[in-house]
Amino acid sequence: MAAAEDWSSYGGQIFRSRKPPLLGSVVVDDLEALMKEKFKDNPGPYNFVAGGASTGVTQVTNRKAFNRWKIVPRMLRDVTKRDISVTLFDRKLPAPVAFSPVGAQGIFHEDGDLASARAAGKLGIPFSMSTVASRSIGQVAEACGTGPRWFQLYWPESDELTASILSRAEAAGFDVLLLTLDTMRVGWRPRDLNSAYVPMAHGYSAQVFTADPVFMAKNNLPPTEEHAPFPYNPHEVDAAYLSGDPAIKQRVDLSLHVISQMTNGVFRSWEDMAFVRKTWKGPLLLKGIQCVEDAILAMEHGANGIVVSNHGGRQLDGAIGSLTALARICADPRVRKAQQLGTFTVLFDSGVRSGSDIIKAIALGAQTVLVGRPYVYGLALGGEAGVDAVMRSILADLDISLALSGYKSISEIWHKRDEVLVEDDT
Ligand SMILES: Cc1cc2nc3c(=O)[nH]c(=O)nc-3n(C[C@H](O)[C@H](O)[C@H](O)COP(=O)(O)O)c2cc1C
Numbered sequence: 001m002a003a004a005e006d007w008s009s010y011g012g013q014i015f016r017s018r019k020p021p022l023l024g025s026v027v028v029d030d031l032e033a034l035m036k037e038k039f040k041d042n043p044g045p046y047n048f049v050a051g052g053a054s055t056g057v058t059q060v061t062n063r064k065a066f067n068r069w070k071i072v073p074r075m076l077r078d079v080t081k082r083d084i085s086v087t088l089f090d091r092k093l094p095a096p097v098a099f100s101p102v103g104a105q106g107i108f109h110e111d112g113d114l115a116s117a118r119a120a121g122k123l124g125i126p127f128s129m130s131t132v133a134s135r136s137i138g139q140v141a142e143a144c145g146t147g148p149r150w151f152q153l154y155w156p157e158s159d160e161l162t163a164s165i166l167s168r169a170e171a172a173g174f175d176v177l178l179l180t181l182d183t184m185r186v187g188w189r190p191r192d193l194n195s196a197y198v199p200m201a202h203g204y205s206a207q208v209f210t211a212d213p214v215f216m217a218k219n220n221l222p223p224t225e226e227h228a229p230f231p232y233n234p235h236e237v238d239a240a241y242l243s244g245d246p247a248i249k250q251r252v253d254l255s256l257h258v259i260s261q262m263t264n265g266v267f268r269s270w271e272d273m274a275f276v277r278k279t280w281k282g283p284l285l286l287k288g289i290q291c292v293e294d295a296i297l298a299m300e301h302g303a304n305g306i307v308v309s310n311h312g313g314r315q316l317d318g319a320i321g322s323l324t325a326l327a328r329i330c331a332d333p334r335v336r337k338a339q340q341l342g343t344f345t346v347l348f349d350s351g352v353r354s355g356s357d358i359i360k361a362i363a364l365g366a367q368t369v370l371v372g373r374p375y376v377y378g379l380a381l382g383g384e385a386g387v388d389a390v391m392r393s394i395l396a397d398l399d400i401s402l403a404l405s406g407y408k409s410i411s412e413i414w415h416k417r418d419e420v421l422v423e424d425d426t
């Protein structure tokens, strides 16, 4: 592992360069607006990433939940030397930060998932590859380089297919599995409905499957590493499909078969978990947990941890804010004890945008947070370099915020919840 980076120096580099930051702003909301502008003639991909479920209230609640807690900074403490690294599953990570799994990245940039995986790998931050990625398992694994590789599973109906995907992910060096539970069917998303656009229907999220021998054998085809092109125009894809263009027709039809395998409205049960637990030997985390009872059930069914998440407010509208759920789950003495013993790991996502957000999540009991939309805006605006810029900004903000709070390390924050935070929703 390289010498610890001084993440806080990122701002100084910008000032010395006398040039605005790479993407024009280091503010996530600005990047969202810049992406909207860039995609104004083809708004589907922007609507897809920026939108939430139904009225959008849970997406807003996720952000508001952070405001319910405030950090109480301490002065005159020796925090010149700090360490924002953490250890997860016996591996040292540079920061308590990972990439959330995001499907269909090929709709945002020509390099798709490869750009994000390369940026993650060079930073040494875990990249979570989605089941509905736009590139194959082998391609993403290579792009991660020496960085940690996590794999996210949307649970296929066929056990044979599940076993095939998991064994290929393991063979490609993915060593942590996130099993997403909150998307047995995709939520009601008005923005996607209004633009009549989802990437699945255009063949941008089937590459894990089209490279899979079991899936392709069921369709009487050989596995392929090919992927859909960029730039693309969904109207051209539709027109080609309707006119019977055989290549496009095959891509879209296979993509529809993928949907019929998962996110298809067939809901699984806790009993079904035994198969995934038996099939995946490494750490297994359940993504989408929002209450204490389900965290305990996760433990009882042999999961090694959870990702407290509401999918960035994209699934159940009106759901509890994810940070509020985190606080309730980690206040439970059984969860806390298992975390301390190292037998259960609690990660968090949905709404993380800044360094202070990360400090709050850690103080409330998360061991690492995942970041979703912010890096996608970086990808859409600047490919690999754009993703790198977004993540470096968040890490710099985290390191500086840790110092200004008067703490030296992430574990100090984790152990001192009552000292670090006060409840105050002004
Ligand atoms: C465009 C997009 C695609 C996503 N695709 C997946 C996916 O394939 N699998 C998954 O488990 N979660 C997926 N998510 C949810 C993220 O993993 C994560 O839970 C969420 O984005 C976190 O909230 P944030 O965007 O506010 O950081 C997706 C989110 C977005 C924005």
Ligand SMILES: O=C(O)C(=O)c1ccccc1
Residues within 6 Å of the ligand: 102, 103, 104, 132, 183, 186, 199, 200, 205, 263, 311, 314
């Ligand atoms: O949009 C999502 O949140 C998501 O999980 C997904 C589902 C299918 C394809 C791409 C992304």
